[in-house]
Amino acid sequence: MAITDSFVALQGQLFHSYIRRIQSDIQSNPKHFWRFVNDRRKRSEIPSVVEYNNQTASSDASKAELFADFFESQYTPSDDIDLNGLLNECRNDALDCELNEANMNKGARPDGILPKLLKNCAHSLVKPLTKLFNKSLQAGIVPNALKTS
Structure with missing residues (x-):
């Protein structure tokens, strides 16, 4: 052998x-x-070749574009968005609650920020983050940095 x-x-x-x-x-x-x-x-990997809507992609960028096309096709724009309702959801106390519930046993997020830091600094971060989220909702623009999960 x-x-x-x-x-x-x-x-x-x-x-x-x-x-x-x-x-x-x-x-x-x-x-x-x-x-x-x-x-x-x-260990699961993105396939080496992705096909969607009669298009084939093999580079990472072209595969990402096909995924974006697919997900975009799953949603329809709506003018029925209740902006006031969204803004009311994004209040200081709601964000404070979310920050304080951060699981401190988790690792760093894609932006490199540890949940422990968010939880320990929640009181100082609530007001500026609430302003940022509300401005984003009012403008209808989500900064690219907030689009990563």
């Missing part, structure tokens, strides 16, 4: 042993199970 074959066989055995351990510990250590699940989810 070649070294490569031995390695592949041992790797398979270790993986199956790992899976059995996760299965047996699922009730006593669910965090371990969810870590495994989330790790497996992260």
Whole structure:
């Protein structure tokens, strides 16, 4: 048996042993199970070629454009937006509540800001963020920095 074959066989055995351990510990250590699940989810990749509406894309930029076209087609513009209702939802106390409920066990967001920082600075951030969100809603413009999840 070649070294490569031995390695592949041992790797398979270790993986199956790992899976059995996760299965047996699922009730006593669910965090371990969810870590495994989330790790497996992260491995999913965008296909090398994306097709939509009789168009094919292979570069990241062209795939992103096709995804944007698809999602844009799923929504229809509406003039029935209750701007006053939206502005009332974005009040100091509502934002303060959201900031204080930030899960401090989570990692940094795409903008690099830790939830712990938001929670600890909530009182200082509420007024300027509320003004920013209200101006954005009034203008009907969402800054690009706020479009990342």
